[in-house]
Amino acid sequence: MLKKNLEEKTPCRKAEVLKYASLVVFGFCWITGCTVGPNFKPPNPSLPAAWKGATAADSARISTTVPEPVTLVEWWKSFNDSTLSSLMERAMRSNLDVRQASARIRQARASRGVGAAALWPTLDASALYRRSGSGDSSSGGNTTDTSSLIRGGGDQNLFSAGLDAAWELDFFGGTRRNIEALDADLQATVEDRRDVLVTLLAEVGVNYIDLRGLQGQKAIAEENLRAQQKTADITRRRFEAGFVTGLDVANAAAQTATTASRIPVLEASIQSTIYNLSVLLGEPPTALAQELQEKAPIPVTPPQIPIGLPSDLIRRRPDIRRVEAQIHAATARIGVATADLYPKFSLTGNLQFSADDFASVANWNNRSWSVGPNVLWPIFDAGRIRWNIEVQKAVEEQTLLAYEQTVLSALKDVETSLVAYAREQENLKLLGEAVMNNRKAVDLSMELYTSGQTDFLNVITAQQSLFVSEEAQILSRRNLAIDGVSLYKALGGGWEKGEEGMVR
Template sequence: MRSPYQAVLLPLSALFLLVGCASVGPDYSAPALSSSQFPASFGEPSATLSSGAVEVQWWRAFDEPALTTLIQRALAANHDIGIAAVRLDEAKAVLRESRQGFLPRGGPALGYEHARRSEVETPSGQSRHAESYRGALDASWEIDLFGRVRRSVEAATAQAGSREALLRGVQAGVAAEVAATWFEMRGLEAELAVVADISQSQRESLNMVTRMVGADSATEFDRLRAEALLRGVEATAPELERRRAAATNALAILLGETPQTFRLPAAKPEDERLAVRALAVGDPAGLLLRRSDIAAAERALAAATARIGVETAGLYPEIQVQGSIGFVAGSLDALGEAGTQSSFIGPAIRWNLLDFGRVRARIAVSESRTQEALIVYDQTVLRALQETDNAFRSNSAAGSTLQLRLLESAANREASRLARLQFAEGEGVYLDVLEAERSDFASRRALTVARTHQRLAVVSIYKALGGGWEICEQAGQDCSGAKGVASLDRGKQITHRP
């Protein structure tokens, strides 16, 4: 004759063989993208572009040590990176919790009970008062026969992968934002230098015209026009200073510092030469491996697909094994004595047949969210291709514009020199000098803007390619963001717990 334990354990053994063999809901497979969706190469064929592997620390291509320093500081202290890192920690904690579903639940249980029975309930000769003490180890375990736990772990794993990809995207975005803000600030400094240079030249012209008015070689009208041009040039400086201060403050925030205490690192002098080095941009197919937003959208799709299985498992019975082993005695001193041992084990089957309507509604919700995630993934890929194509076209246009601005500026500078020389020698009219100097000022400012736009175009290329986060995988590189840095006084700090 079989014992009660055998009567329970033998059927359960058959169930154990089925565990892991079936998981309800669809099995996920990554979306396949045809080669026709990707161009053969990026942008127009150009000597400035190569198909070599994208440089991890692409900002070093600008040969500006100050920029490298700023990006390293931003990766270590930026608040957006810190937020993304904490969200990744949250997703990993959810994953750890989901994996606990494979393990039994329960633990030690201590109990005391005191009862007072009525006279009718009390057998003759026994006390109406009864008490019992219980010390046991209670446990329950869900047999994941239909894969609810496995699908939950699958969804949590994919969600953690999505958060990790989003963190990489924030890291790459911060690096690109620091570089773009740095070059905007440097461009404004170059414009201020042009304003200072032109202002000095205009003062010299005004002094020359003033002397010529005294010698009856020029008119008061000429002097007033010269003074008006000088004041017009000087009036551009305050707005440029404001924009430069705003760019500096933006850098401070990117580095997790207050604008009032932030100090810029020393920068090398601005290079006036047109230096365009070849850019290693890889191939379009590799975009899927580098773009963090595409990876995040793909993992979000995987998580949504797994949640269909989680909800589908609600249509099937939930099987648990419950058990307890311990002691029950009438007094605390008797616990552990012979005859006080108590134990039980048995399966429990719950099947919420009356909830099928609710379960099917939740399944429909999960299926709709999966369809939405698939559309978001396709849209993310299309936008990535759009962003990269726009970036390469902008780079080509910025390079051509810069070359033309160089020629324009050189011509206007020479025309301005000749106009001043001719007027000083008594030839020509001062109106020609004014027009030449006005054109010289405008073209020199346009040249500095074109040089800034060219650098920003290069930054936009690497931002579109999704590179830069790989540096964070190198040993010794701090990319923790503000998560690991104490910055502002937050009052009572949240302590880290293992």
């Protein structure tokens, strides 16, 4: 008999154990924040140990030591040009691309707030008034009762007011995964603004250096034009004295006109570059015309540019940081999609007051209410949820590949800038020697020509060679400064300073 009782009680005990175990599991999920789907792990790309472009020959201008923060934060100050620094500061404050990026941050922050609200219950108030009626059939179909029409027959009034509450319990973390994704989206927009700043500062620097280079080219052209006009005058006087033929006069005039033709082209380029700078500062094209019209030297490249190690680039470049945040968002959205496989639990409640006249609506006896839990669990959806999970996994894979591509592009940018910067230094040194020797050749050819020991062709050749080498020297100085700016951009410098103007 005892054995029989035990056998009868065993199924009941198993049911109780299962019930309590289920409660424990759900309670644990609720308390500890159980979330389905993969957790984000930052990618760990394979990076070289050192930069190949930073050779021993370049050590005088390039340092692989980790830079002080200010070195990259305000890299333009290393050029020691107050006008350049002023343009940079104004561009960070007023550039329209930067302001658009700031607005995108505010949008992402607001979207995150919308997503976070799903964790909390909702409470809605409602009220209605309705008048309804029907024809009075008590008098028969063939009789018209005028008094009934006046009274309104079966017309009725309905006044109703109530509250509706609902709370979806995030047992499996779908909502929390969505908030995690929105947080990553917000971080991606922050990094996007930083990347816009890096690009903007580089563009301002390049355009400013271009401007000073064009002004230097114009000055050289004007200086050579004056020298060639002087030579043309000498040739004309010698022709009038009968020492040379008209061919020398024609050659001198042709050379002078050719050099003079360069000046209008350079002036047009100067104006165009000023217009570019004005727009980068968020101002009308002619806003900086007066400020920048006066000639100034090309900014001198800093004596040393610290570049750090390739591993530093991952945390420094905003475009890499942005794609990493996008990977985080894609990983979290796999969890959002996975949560749809599991049941959704919610608590709902309703309190309603109804009456046929307005004064009685608030009467406690006219209330109706309901409260209770709801469970929704998809049984058949033709594979929609699982296909959506696969979609999110594919998005994550694409983003991971984009991350690898971004890292490779960043490494290429730095290596290219290092090589260009180093080789341009050699080019500038050789051009300095060429200019010095060409100036000697011009002086010597003029002395020989005026003494009748050489023909005018040698003078023209020497002057043209000097003009070409001087212009090439200016271009090399410009290119060296631009290569320095490109290197700072490749390293991801400058965005920290722009954080001060961001609306938080």
